[in-house]
Amino acid sequence: MATYEQILTAMQQEYHKQTGFFADDASDIGIRLKVLATQLSTLDEHLESLKTQVFPQTATDLQLDYHAQTRGLQRKKATVSLGVLRFSRETPAPSDIIIPAGVVCSVGKSDTDLNLRFETTEQGVIPVGFTYVDIPAQSSEGGTLANTAPGAVTVMITPVQAISSVTNPIAFTGGSDRETDKQLRARLMSSFATISNGTNAAFYYDFAMGFDGVASAKVVPRVNGRGTVGVYVAGVGAPVPDALVTEIQKQLTDVKEINVDVTVANARLHPVDITLEIAGASGVNYEHLKAACEHKLTEYFHALRVGQNLLLAGVLDALYHIEGLYNYKLITPVKDIQAESDVLFTLDSTTISRMAVVI
Structure with a gap:
């Protein structure tokens, strides 16, 4: 792409070639050349942008959506996570206690976590003589951040009379982010292939x-x-x-x-336990490094597809690019695991410990 200076210089040189002298910057011609060079530079920028948007391999945002629509594809929206909220009281209910749909609760680890809210999707009842009831619920917002571990939801935003506590006995799962350009482009190119x-x-x-x-x-x-x-x-x-x-x-x-x-x-889920020893480079905080490894392993398993084999090389490669990781050793699994057609490998647990550093 030609810059403003390149366009102006080319125009000034052409003017000199045609007239035999250079246009003075303060002259009418000189000013006109600058104005025209500005407009041509802007037009050139628009043309460069158009060149990237006209092909699905490089198009982004709305233009990529238009390319996808020519193949009958739509960008996927974010989806909410689903789970169960357990409402409890310390003593058996003296009578039936009704908990309405739409009761809002949240996780309570930090101020940031309070943004993650969950609400009941149907009415529930604690029968007389019982102390709790499990009610289906979903996250208020979509996205993978709404997938929470068991026991994470502990705050009742909507007060419920005669209820003393709330929790989620099982994890909230199924939340997914809005499809990215990279993901949509991959589906689009696959539809051509x-x-x-x-x-x-x-x-x-x-x-x-x-x-x-x-x-x-x-x-x-x-x-x-x-x-x-x-x-x-x-x-x-x-x-x-x-x-x-x-x-x-x-x-x-x-x-x-x-x-x-x-x-x-x-798909049938096949949980996998990962055991790992790590050593950080000099000056690297071990806890931060451990968290980075856990995050990379989660990303790797989230990227696996139904029927895709679990390869040790893939797990090791995901860890290899972590900044500050000096050395590491994968203890389990000990070999590649072949997937059946209807199986999806998931990360069940991650155990990470220090390893001795060999200088």
């Missing part, structure tokens, strides 16, 4: 991946013999809600080819 014809595996894969909350999918032809297709879906390191599986099944049943039996199901 493998053309969907309404009957092949690419058709079923693209259809399943088009739903908000579906982070990966695997299509298995002849899963139960000739004329059958299995479609296994998963969220970000977690199953997708049963209601979404039902909706995908319903819509695929309506559009599938004739005489084909399609089965849509959640």
Whole structure:
């Protein structure tokens, strides 16, 4: 791209070539050349921007959305996480205690965490003689940050009479972020590489991946013999809600080819325990380094797809790029793990300890 100075210099040199002298900066011609050079520079910037937006390989934001729409693809929206809130009291209820839908609670570790809110999606009742009830709930906002560990939700924003505490006995899962340009571009380019014809595996894969909350999918032809297709879906390191599986099944049943039996199901989760020894470079805080390793391992497992093998090389590579990590040793698993077609590997636990530094 030509800069303003380059354009102005070229115009001044051409003017000298045509007239035999240079235009004075304060002259009418000199001022006009500067004004014109400014406009040409701005136009050149717009043209450069247009060049990046005209091709799907480099387009961004709304323009990338337009390219995706030509292939029948839509950018996925952020999805909420789902779980259960347990409302408790210290003594058995003297009578039925009704807890309405829409009760808002939050995590309570820090001021920042208070932004993560969760609300009940239906009414619940603590029966007479009982001390607690579990009620289905979801996060108020979408995104992976709304996926919380068991016991994280402890603050009742909406007061409930006769209730003394709240918690989440199981993790909130299924929350996913809005699809990024990189992720949408990958789906778009894949749609060009493998053309969907309404009957092949690419058709079923693209259809399943088009739903908000579906982070990966695997299509298995002849899963139960000739004329059958299995479609296994998963969220970000977690199953997708049963209601979404039902909706995908319903819509695929309506559009599938004739005489084909399609089965849509959640992928089977295969939890993996990671045991790791690490050593930091001189001056690196061990706790910060440990947290960075845990974060990278979580990212690696979240990027795995249904039916994708767990390779030790992939785990080691994810750790290799951590700044300040001097050395490390993967204790478990001890070998690659091959995935069946309907399996998604997830991170179950991470155990990290110090290793001796060899100088």
